[in-house]
Amino acid sequence: MQTSKFPSVRALDQLLDDLGASAARRRQLDMVRGELDRALERGALPVGARRSLRRLLEEEALGPYVRLAESGALRHRRVEGGLPPTSEATNEIRRKCVDLLREALGLPALRLGGGEIPLQPAPEAATLSALARQLDQYLTGPMSPAQTRLTAVRALELDTAARSGELVELRTTDLGEDNAAVYVERRPQGGGTVEGEWVETSALTRAALERWLDVRNPRPWAAAEPHGCVEELFAARFDLPAGARVRPVQDASRSECRGDQRHRPRRTAHTGPGCRRCRGPRRGSGGRGVRARRARGGRDASPSARSTDRKLKPALHAAADVEHY
Structure with missing residues (x-):
């Protein structure tokens, strides 16, 4: 991260280094740090906030900062050519980070408006049943590797009701014997104690996982005896024109590969320019x-x-x- 020209932001960098936050929370705090730096660059905050970190985190400076940031004016990159307002989830994260910084500096939390983010409504049982039927239909036909993986992820989601961050942390070692269960670490939103539990998987999920694991770790190749006559094998492998027949040399090669001594071509001695191997007339005939x-x-x-x-x-x-x- 580029060093700021404002002493208050440089002091904020030192505070962030000493805070010891998690990687996810540190990314959120770095977002707030960047927005504060751009707000100072625009001259939108009091002059005293440029030199003192305490003045930067006072309500007199944080009020204008939060309003400007929620409008989207402090974005570090454009979205579809513009600077749209930030989402409610981002606004709530910004307010929590501001209070966290104030508490680290020994200041009381401000609780700047907004309130808690409303929870998304849970999907209805009919919607979940329709999704399960659709996944079961996918498993009966051919699928690309990407669709196979997505089908397994959706089936796991139906069984575990895991959050996206919990699904990302899953590994193949978290699967039980015969894929009959999966170990999920519950990570509460907003922090809290991480608790793990084994969740039993359905027949749909076990079939989807088995299909995906075959794509992820294909079984070793093993040679097998081909079935069918020579004409059928060559017609299946090559695009032969209508009425085409397999040449005798191909039939002999296939028999030789199988170890059939009866069909091996006999080698005869060369008897001269008029023999069958030369396939031409006698010398002197101009052939x-x-x-x-x-x-x-x-x-x-x-x-x-x-x-x-x-x-x-x-x-x-x-x-x-x-x-x-």
Whole structure:
């Protein structure tokens, strides 16, 4: 955090360091600290609040500060291009932080307006039942990894009624045997004693957790014997055109991989340019085999081609030696 040019804010930084608040409360106090610094920068607070921390936390300075902050004018970044008023929850947190700072300095709490935040109404039983039916329907079909995780989280929420902060703290080690229960640490809003309890999970939650754990920690791969004939396997793996058939070499390769000795291709000795392996006519007929050997510079190549080949061989061997070296 950037050091402020106002002595009162620098003294507030020292007070915050000595306060020993939790990480969540420290973020809230840093928000108030930043707003006070921007209010002083705008000249919205009394001049004496710039030098003295006690003057900064007096009601004469905190009253204008709270009104200006609730209007959104002290935001450190814009929201959709503007500075809208802060929410009721943020306003209540700001008032509690102000009282906490005053008490740390030995001043009484101000209790600046607003009162407690009204609680959100609990969802009706019909809404929860509809959500459970929807999650059960999701589990019967294919889901993406993100949807699988969200389904497990929603199922846990239906069973435990945990707050968002309590759900975030859950780990796989908090799950009981066969996912039959989950350990939840209750964290009361506004502070208090953290208490843990085991909550029994429903059949829906156990199925959702098992589905998600398979995605999170997939089982090790194991080879399995394929089923079906060769044509069916290749048609399922490749997009073959209509009427296409599997070549014999593919059938032989598959049989060889399976250890079937009967379908291994027999190797025959080469009997000359007219044999079945060459798949070409006899030498001298000008067929495909002769043309291929001429292109490679073999014995059927022209005398000029063989002469050129003899001239190039020493240079090629020298280049190969240099590359090897």
